[in-house]
Amino acid sequence: MRQPGTQDVPGRASGTGDRPISTRRATSGRVVGIDVGGSGIKGAPVDLSVGRFATDRVRLPTPRPATPDRVADVVAEVLDHLDVAGPVGVTLPAVVADGVVETAANIDPSWLGVHAVELFGRATGRPVGVLNDADAAGIAEMRYGAGKGRGGVVVVVTLGTGIGTAVFSDGVLVPNTELGHLPLHHGDAEDWVAESVREREDLSWKHYAHRLQHYLELVQRLLWPRLIVIGGGVSRKAEKFLPHIELRTEVVPARLHNDAGIVGAALFAPLSLGRPAAVPAP
Numbered sequence: 001m002r003q004p005g006t007q008d009v010p011g012r013a014s015g016t017g018d019r020p021i022s023t024r025r026a027t028s029g030r031v032v033g034i035d036v037g038g039s040g041i042k043g044a045p046v047d048l049s050v051g052r053f054a055t056d057r058v059r060l061p062t063p064r065p066a067t068p069d070r071v072a073d074v075v076a077e078v079l080d081h082l083d084v085a086g087p088v089g090v091t092l093p094a095v096v097a098d099g100v101v102e103t104a105a106n107i108d109p110s111w112l113g114v115h116a117v118e119l120f121g122r123a124t125g126r127p128v129g130v131l132n133d134a135d136a137a138g139i140a141e142m143r144y145g146a147g148k149g150r151g152g153v154v155v156v157v158t159l160g161t162g163i164g165t166a167v168f169s170d171g172v173l174v175p176n177t178e179l180g181h182l183p184l185h186h187g188d189a190e191d192w193v194a195e196s197v198r199e200r201e202d203l204s205w206k207h208y209a210h211r212l213q214h215y216l217e218l219v220q221r222l223l224w225p226r227l228i229v230i231g232g233g234v235s236r237k238a239e240k241f242l243p244h245i246e247l248r249t250e251v252v253p254a255r256l257h258n259d260a261g262i263v264g265a266a267l268f269a270p271l272s273l274g275r276p277a278a279v280p281a282p
Ligand code: BGC
Pocket: 092, 093, 094, 095, 103, 105, 106, 132, 133, 134, 135, 158, 160, 161, 162, 163, 164, 165, 178, 180, 190
């Protein structure tokens, strides 16, 4: 199967400023991935031969307000702590098309229109790839986790502060699908089914599963996937809500849980000028 995150992705340029940098993706060795979330910015060197952290993860609090320059500074700080050279992949909870941030549902509005690849490239001095957080989690699950070896249409749904989605057709990612914003019950699905809503409204697992059932039925009706993978931190508690879900489509919990974002980010780090992205961890 052609693995997402490993092939040339011509439309999604990576690099620092004007310097021409190959858009081939990392395939082996240890590469740093950084996951930018609402409360924490987390990074680790990832051993891409197995999809696991090579050393402990570093987490710094997300600055408030989480404006582009301040987030870029913290990303550079995470890299200083990790002390592993080479290219880096970074996730953002937003649509990232051709390196540019196009939406800001769960991120500071000042990100709109920012060229994130250039921003992080300047801040870190490294070749950088930037992608949507759910797409990152998705490519990690497809390569190492619950979607490994699965063909046809697979949808990875991450339940967290918002709802993120990654859609694959025979292992190839359709980026930036944003199915968390599908209209549901006269509103935005994310505002009804996100894990943060379950916590805020103190919903029972059964009640939450009922909402998730409605959402997954909608996804099923639109895409008819062969498999739905439920990711995000809540996937660790899948036994509390998945038994209440009844769907024609197979629904399974993610395997990489919250690590998927960092692992997928590392997969998306560009190979610099065709040289191997891999650099040994200290
Ligand atoms: C954003 C997505 C993101 C998801 C999970 C949504 O609100 O629109 O881009 O993937 O939250 O963070």
